[in-house]
Amino acid sequence: MMMNWILFWCLITLPLATILLFASKILSRRRNKKRAVGFFHPYTNDGGGGERVLWCAVKAIQEENPDLDSVIFTGDHDASSQSLMSRATDRFGVHLLYPPKVVHLNKRKWIEETTYPHFTMIGQSLGSVYLSWEALSKFTPLYYFDTSGYAFTYPIARLFGCKVICYTHYPTISLDMISRVRQRTSMYNNDALIAKSMWLSRCKIIYYTVFIWMYGMVGSCAHLVMVNSSWTLSHIEKLWRIPERIKRVYPPCDxxxxxxxxxxxxxxxxxxxxxxxxxxxxxxxxxxxxxxxxxxxxxxxxxxxxxxxxxxxxxxxxxxxxxxxxxxxxxxxxxxxxxxxxxxxxxxxxxxxxxxxxxxxxxxxxxxxxxxxxxxxxxxxxxxxxxxxxxxxxxxxxxxxxxxxxxxxxxxxxxxxxxxxxxxxxxxxxxxxxxxxxxxxxSERRFYDDLKAAIRPVICHSS
CATH class of the missing domain: 3.40.50.2000 (Glycogen Phosphorylase B;)
Structure with a gap:
């Protein structure tokens, strides 16, 4: 009987103790936030327009708030402060005011497409939660700036006490995607096998519907959302339903x-x-x-x-x-x-x-x-x-x-x-x-001006 009580007590207290341990760590992190902007950009070597936005955003915040450190959360293990600063200049012609600090992430495989042969979208989204937990456990900034579109990380960032800012290039899922599945149109994101099957298409519609609801919930956790176009603006307003926090900021073009x-x-x-x-x-x-x-x-x-x-x-x-x-x-x-x-x-x-x-x-x-x-x-x-x-x-x-x-x-x-x-x-x-x-x-100049105007109320009104 005594052993049963001990076992029962352990089953109740161990999960509670684990939760309290994590809670204490998070509270500790919340109290010890660094005066920095942490840019969540796991791939700092993709060479696309998203990376240009990253470096221009870093430069804009360095110009606007020189007292804030710039920190890059990256899964590229060969990345260093100097190499990233040189990359911004050599690859994109963006001259940072000073080198950003670097926090290396070891769990990037959890957001890679190849990790999830099926249900890739939800797999990568949940994987980003794990990756952001690693990032914020290593370094907790005052401001969390997502430049890669990982909306599922926003509740985690808020849990750590960060102000959440994001630049959204495109919605992870859109109403157009559901429309194409309903019409059974075969595309790169709708396999021909699914498009040919009415039953599989219906299952995918349910999957997308659930995901859209989840995506709307996590996206609404952002304090400021910047989008890159009228098309993205229209979709994000419908999905996240926080129009007062959404600003259109055209991306920087040379x-x-x-x-x-x-x-x-x-x-x-x-x-x-x-x-x-x-x-x-x-x-x-x-x-x-x-x-x-x-x-x-x-x-x-x-x-x-x-x-x-x-x-x-x-x-x-x-x-x-x-x-x-x-x-x-x-x-x-x-x-x-x-x-x-x-x-x-x-x-x-x-x-x-x-x-x-x-x-x-x-x-x-x-x-x-x-x-x-x-x-x-x-x-x-x-x-x-x-x-x-x-x-x-x-x-x-x-x-x-x-x-x-x-x-x-x-x-x-x-x-x-x-x-x-x-x-x-x-x-x-x-x-x-x-x-x-x-x-x-x-132009890049317009991007800098519009981004600074957008972030000013969030940064100025934060402690």
């Missing part, structure tokens, strides 16, 4: 440096550039097929163009995707007309942009499209997907003048390429000039 490039381009071999990470949603295959279709219709008296792919590879899957693109170019008999540039330095990217007559971008529902703005600032006429950011914010007329082309199908992309190749030089220069003026709306 318009000033690129606008120094001359608008005149060599016509001997017209260059068409594509700038995007080698990820499935970027639809590089469509670009190859559209380019091939354009070449087949090319007038005999016109010079043969060249397509230049510029992008970064985050992992083995991206490397395989790049190799598959090379093989596809061979199959389409255009390999000699295509160049592949991986993980370029910023200065080399600028050089290529300065030689391109057009820039092509084909992601469906691209939340914003920094590379589209970079095309425009550099004088390369954009050909972008007719949806989301490019459609709603970027490729719009400027003073009544066309600034680029919007397309959806392979045929539409191919026709847009042909129009630019056949265009008289005077007309091309007219569109390129209007496109460059349009790009002024998305």
């Amino acid at each position: 318009t000033s440096g690129l606008q120094a490039l001359p608008l005149e381009r060599s016509v001997e071999t017209p260059k068409i550039i594509s700038v995007a990470q080698f990820r499935p949603e970027k639809a590089h295959g469509l670009q190859l097929e559209a380019f091939s279709a354009a070449i087949k219709k090319l007038d005999e008296d016109l010079p043969r163009p060249k397509l230049q792919f510029v992008g970064s590879c985050r992992n083995k899957s991206d490397e395989e995707r790049l190799q598959n693109l090379k093989e596809k170019a061979v199959q389409l008999n255009i390999y000699e007309d295509v160049e592949f540039h991986k993980n370029l330095m910023y200065r080399d990217l600028v050089r290529l942009l300065g030689g391109a007559v057009a820039g092509i971008h084909s992601m469906i529902d691209e939340h914003f499209g920094i590379s589209v703005v970079e095309f425009m600032a550099a004088g390369a006429i954009p050909i972008a997907h007719n949806s989301a950011g490019p459609k709603m914010d970027i490729v719009l007329d400027e003073d009544g003048q066309q600034t680029g082309f919007l397309a959806q199908s392979i045929e539409e992309y191919g026709d847009a390429i042909l129009k630019i190749l056949r265009m008289p030089e005077a007309e091309r220069l007219k569109i390129a000039a209007a496109s460059r003026r349009r790009a002024n709306r998305f």
Whole structure:
């Protein structure tokens, strides 16, 4: 009988003791918060627009609040204060005022796509909770700034007593995604097997519905939400339901440096550039097929163009995707007309942009499209997907003048390429000039000003 009572007592007290232990640690952390802004960005080597936002946000806060330390939570173990500062300069042309401190994370595998062959979205989201717990246990800042879209970490940050700020590039899930599952449309985020099955599609709708509810709950924990476009703003307002805390802050685009490039381009071999990470949603295959279709219709008296792919590879899957693109170019008999540039330095990217007559971008529902703005600032006429950011914010007329082309199908992309190749030089220069003026709306300077204005009430009114 005595042993039973002891066992019963242990079953009750041990979990309680564990909870109290964690609670005491959290309370201790809450009392010992450092005067710092902790940037939660587990991948500081992805090379995309999200990383540019990170470094520009760090610089903006260093300028606005020099008394606050900048701390980067990263899973890249080779990252150091100096290497990250150099990377910001070399890769993105962003000059930080002083090196950020670094907190290394050992549990990044819990947010990696390969860890969750199924139910990837919920797996990565719950994995981010674990990763943020590790981050905040190692260092608890006064302000927690998520620049990677891990909304499930916000309740954890608030539990540790942090003010939560986020810059959301796109919603983890959107109402459009549920709509596509209902319509049983096969895409990179809706497997063909599920799209073909009514029963599996219904199960996925239930899964998405539950996830949307959870996503709305955790997102509403943020004290300040900055979004990068009108499209993202619309979705986040519907999902998180905190419109008074949401601000649209267009992402930083290097318009000033690129606008120094001359608008005149060599016509001997017209260059068409594509700038995007080698990820499935970027639809590089469509670009190859559209380019091939354009070449087949090319007038005999016109010079043969060249397509230049510029992008970064985050992992083995991206490397395989790049190799598959090379093989596809061979199959389409255009390999000699295509160049592949991986993980370029910023200065080399600028050089290529300065030689391109057009820039092509084909992601469906691209939340914003920094590379589209970079095309425009550099004088390369954009050909972008007719949806989301490019459609709603970027490729719009400027003073009544066309600034680029919007397309959806392979045929539409191919026709847009042909129009630019056949265009008289005077007309091309007219569109390129209007496109460059349009790009002024998305400058780094505007990002710094808008971000500082957005964070001022949160930082100034915090203890």
